[in-house]
Amino acid sequence: MDRNLIYDLGLHHGYDAEYYLNKGFKVIALEANPLMIERARKSLVIAEAEQAGKLGIVPMALWHKSGESISFYVNRTKDDWSSIEKKWAEKGAHRTQEITVATITLADMFEKLGVPYYVKCDIEGADVIFSEQLAEQALLPAFVSCETSDPKIVEHFRAAGYDRFQYVNQALHPKTVSPNPSREGNFFETQFHGHMSGLFGLDLPSDRWISYEEMSEQSRLYTELRRRRFPLAHAWFDIHASKTETLAAAGAPASV
Numbered sequence: 616m617d618r619n620l621i622y623d624l625g626l627h628h629g630y631d632a633e634y635y636l637n638k639g640f641k642v643i644a645l646e647a648n649p650l651m652i653e654r655a656r657k658s659l660v661i662a663e664a665e666q667a668g669k670l671g672i673v674p675m676a677l678w679h680k681s682g683e684s685i686s687f688y689v690n691r692t693k694d695d696w697s698s699i700e701k702k703w704a705e706k707g708a709h710r711t712q713e714i715t716v717a718t719i720t721l722a723d724m725f726e727k728l729g730v731p732y733y734v735k736c737d738i739e740g741a742d743v744i745f746s747e748q749l750a751e752q753a754l755l756p757a758f759v760s761c762e763t764s765d766p767k768i769v770e771h772f773r774a775a776g777y778d779r780f781q782y783v784n785q786a787l788h789p790k791t792v793s794p795n796p797s798r799e800g801n802f803f804e805t806q807f808h809g810h811m812s813g814l815f816g817l818d819l820p821s822d823r824w825i826s827y828e829e830m831s832e833q834s835r836l837y838t839e840l841r842r843r844r845f846p847l848a849h850a851w852f853d854i855h856a857s858k859t860e861t862l863a864a865a866g867a868p869a870s871v
Contacts, residue, residue: 616730616754617641624677624745625737627695629655630811636664638800643728645738647676647687647716648697671728677744678718687716695810696739703740721748730754735812736761737853746771758816760855769834769854773827777856780830781823782837786850788813798865812853819855821867830854 621635626646635642637660646652652672655661664670676687676699688704688711690696697711698704704711734756736745743765749755750771759777761768769780788807791814795802798817807813825833837852 616732616756618732620729620731622724622731622734622756624734625739626655626672627651627737628810629658629661630808631735632664632670633658633660634803634805634811635800636660636669637803637805638797640732640800642670643673643724643731644670645673645675645677645719645724647674647699647738648689648694649674649714650689650691650694651697654694673719673724673728675717675719677721677738677741677748679720679744681719681723683718684715685718687714688712689714698739698741700740721745722752725752725754731756733758733815734760735815737812740764743767743771746775750774757861758855758857760812760815760853763834763852763854766834766838769827769830769856772854772856775856776858778827778859779824779857779862780827781819781825781855782830782833783813783819783853783855784850785809785811785813785853794818815855816857817865817867821862824857824862824867 619641621640621642623632623635623642623644626632626644632642632644652674661670665672676685678685685699687699688697688701690704690709690711692709696704696706701711736742742761746761746768749759755775788809788811791807793805799815
């Protein structure tokens with residue numbers, strides 16, 4: 616595992632990648648949408664990091680096999696909804712443009728580019744492909760996070776061997792304060808927003824790591840609120856995962 620490497624699966628506008636780079640990490644970013652890559656490269660931070668070899672952009676889609684060509688649906692109205700899943704990309708509101716993209720697996724990324732310290736996954740409806748493939752890897756990142764687009768994701772994280780979790784409401788990012796000093800890389804003061812995945816790893820509140828059972832219960836309660844169309848359920852979440860021994864070695868509590 617490369618302690619200084621982060622995978623950003625779903626480069627999108629590049630906001631997360633910029634954050635990781637500003638904190639001093641190397642970044643491998645996966646992005647299937649060529650329009651997103653073009654947009655991200657307009658950032659001075661992204662452009663300079665790529666030129667310096669601190670950022671590598673993989674213009675592919677995560678898939679069940681490498682070396683294939685699959686359909687990808689570009690939403691030009693809501694570009695961050697673009698997905699390999701047509702219904703996800705359109706969500707009943709917009710038309711999409713179908714393009715063809717090359718594919719890669721997580722195993723091939725790990726083998727060719729190295730096992731990272733942290734993986735952030737937000738690939739619009741296909742996140743379960745990541746979690747499923749992660750559960751098959753022998754060597755794992757210390758921390759992972761994934762948008763909660765499928766209830767199987769936490770099960771896959773558990774199968775991979777992760778046993779501590781945090782359920783993070785991304786709608787609350789504007790109120791998040793970066794810890795100073797940082798426990799992950801350099802301190803970089805950031806105003807998080809809804810297009811970012813926010814804090815990660817040891818920078819997350821150390822007293823909020825919970826068990827699989829507690830994580831499942833929180834997820835169940837939120838799902839029930841959404842089913843009832845409860846106003847407080849207007850949010851979106853990431854699941855963060857790690858291991859008891861990883862947190863213990865860093866001096867972080869392993870339970871609430």
